Amino acid sequence: MPKLIKLYIVSTAIGFGLGSVFVAMLLWFDVAGLGRLVLTSESGWIAGLMLWVANGVLFAGAQFGIAVMRLGQDDDHTPRGGRLIPIRVPVVAKTKPGAPRRR
Numbered sequence: 001m002p003k004l005i006k007l008y009i010v011s012t013a014i015g016f017g018l019g020s021v022f023v024a025m026l027l028w029f030d031v032a033g034l035g036r037l038v039l040t041s042e043s044g045w046i047a048g049l050m051l052w053v054a055n056g057v058l059f060a061g062a063q064f065g066i067a068v069m070r071l072g073q074d075d076d077h078t079p080r081g082g083r084l085i086p087i088r089v090p091v092v093a094k095t096k097p098g099a100p101r102r103r
Contacts, residue, residue: 007064007067007068007071008064010067011060011063011064011066011067012060012063012064014060014063015056015058015059015060015061015062015063015064016056016059016060018059018063019052019055019056019057019058019059019060020052020056022055022059023048023051023052023055026051027039027048034047034051038051
């Protein structure tokens with residue numbers, strides 16, 4: 001299996017795991033009455049599933065983004081190339097025909 005695909009699957013699994021922990025904490029601590037609503041309602045499992053999927057996608061995307069950004073190689077922070085030398089470039093402004101000239 002290619003390394004990038006493996007990285008994506010692992011990052012997504014970690015993200016969904018973190019999302020599951022987050023949703024469990026939301027329900028356990030009854031934030032904004034969510035725990036009571038989800039656990040006592042007849043169709044609360046749908047709300048719980050929606051919370052889990054939405055937060056899982058969010059955490060998985062963030063986890064994969066962090067994993068991809070960490071793939072870059074560290075530079076040795078030494079300057080490359082020569083010195084920058086400013087060069088004067090003359091610019092002649094052209095006006096539209098018939099437009100008054102500014103002085």
